[in-house]
Amino acid sequence: MPKDIMEREFSCVRDGLTIRGREFRPQGDQLPAVIISHGFGGSLKDLVHHCLMFASWGYAAYGFDFCGGSANGEGISDGESTDMTLLTECEDLHAVMNVVQELPYVDAHRLTLMGFSQGGLVSALAAAQRADEVESLILIYPAFCIPDDARRGALLMSSYDITDVPEFIDAGYMMLGKTFHETVVHMNPYTEITPFKGPVLLIHGTADEPVHPRYALKAKESYESGQCQLQLIQAAGHGFTEEQTAAVSVSIRQFLLGHKEILTIHVQITGSEVRKDFEAEKEIAIFFTGDCDSPYFTGRIIDGADDVQEYAGDQLVTMRADYMLEGMDYNGKKCQLHIVNQNVNGEWKPKVNTDSKALNFLNHSNMTAVLEGYPDGLTVRIFSAIP
Template structure:
């Protein structure tokens, strides 16, 4: 082969190698922004109404001498008082579990406040998990309600509770006890099974130790004591304003029958089953839930 042919061959080889290298870079880098969690985040961002940007403010609340950590998501470009949705996480969770809902609301001009229950597990609030119960969580919601009524950006007549799992059950109780202060209640796969689960684990209160492992968290005897003789369905129906209730038909943590019963107990409830969703809404399930939430807030004149 002549020198000229070698030169042509070499140039072609370099081009081929560069093209392959570029394909490899593209092949490995592109999926990181279009699959999995990142893809869901992009899709949720696109699904948000871009009318408002928002700011985050750390706002702590005190309850019984202990600190409750929380973050407010406040729309920018709005002045004066605005509606507030208080977001309550599930068993062992934290404020971050409901951040997607808070961001969606704030982008539409509604303030949101996500907080950690005392003794919440992944909590930045005070307290131990062994001191937490459904009733201490109700007390935390009440403390947040009281504090939020003094926040300058909040319209106290337009406060809505949003709760997931055990936070949904606590929100349902709080709404029933403060129905004149709560404009709406959004309950996502609420854990109305607590009484049954504790009775399934222990034959009597005397059998409950000072601390015990429940599902994925270590709890104290107070958790069992506060739920032992309590029937949540006897109380939640006292909330006579419209409720939004959602549950996934593939939930293997809280069976859907508990929400089906609640939908019959409430005097006025919009009840939706999310097909294919488990204990938590992600991707398409999140978008469905988001739409129902926005429709509901419009229906109760909050949005």
């Protein structure tokens, strides 16, 4: 635990059940706040890393256990899983929101909700129900599939006859009550979420099997035009690797800063060569091609792109990608973009030079890049403030 971050327990009550969680916050007053909701069967312990991350950014961060929402007795809140539904979890989140908004060191007008999987859907519903109180929304592979799953008798890893729904539904490592099915089977989540008009960051893996990415695409269409940023993480499943989590964290930070994803570049590795190979140092060039498809620019990487990596022994010291794209800006004008991307103090800081008048602001922007690797390639997301 960093010395400048304070941690304490908090609790609140909903319908006689005690909800328990933990607060992580830096020193200061009028802090922006974030409340993070775990997924089906998860618990507070899944959220500690994320809470610490937000606290390091100056947020008061709150994680908690839903009543009856944690598997294998890992939860610290009251309640039974057979009494838990999407609606009771929304009520739990509302109760936590009430506590957080009343804290003297929190800016009640700067509240962000973030949720994973089922907690993502719950966060989206809660934000819509109290749209004027939530500043922004972050949804990580949200389970918008739950109502569809109920309609086919496959709710959360279960299998049952929808014409004769059992009183208790075996959902793998948790037992659910019939009420869970009844409260979602007729729900249209895409109409439920539309009252929220604020900024939304929606992150989903293309290889997510429990929640197909088409649900994320449909959710994006439901939100206010231009307010929802959707990031599809190539080859990511329902749960991210350590490397994917690190990249997603940078994207979240850029979203909270109000920066937009200006360029999304899909890179395919085509080859490599060793340019130096001494005992103490080595230099390797990675060759690549690819394309860019974004609202601001569409085009392709032209020949000659490389990423030069320098090593001291086995330790990677520097990486510097240098490449040119040609295509069209958002005004339909032909143009080129020259990009040099290198790591500066742990951040990827690209420099862009372009002959496009519409994109001239890129020549002077302080930008940040996110690199999301996948087999044989990576996605490069370049963020910038929009002038």
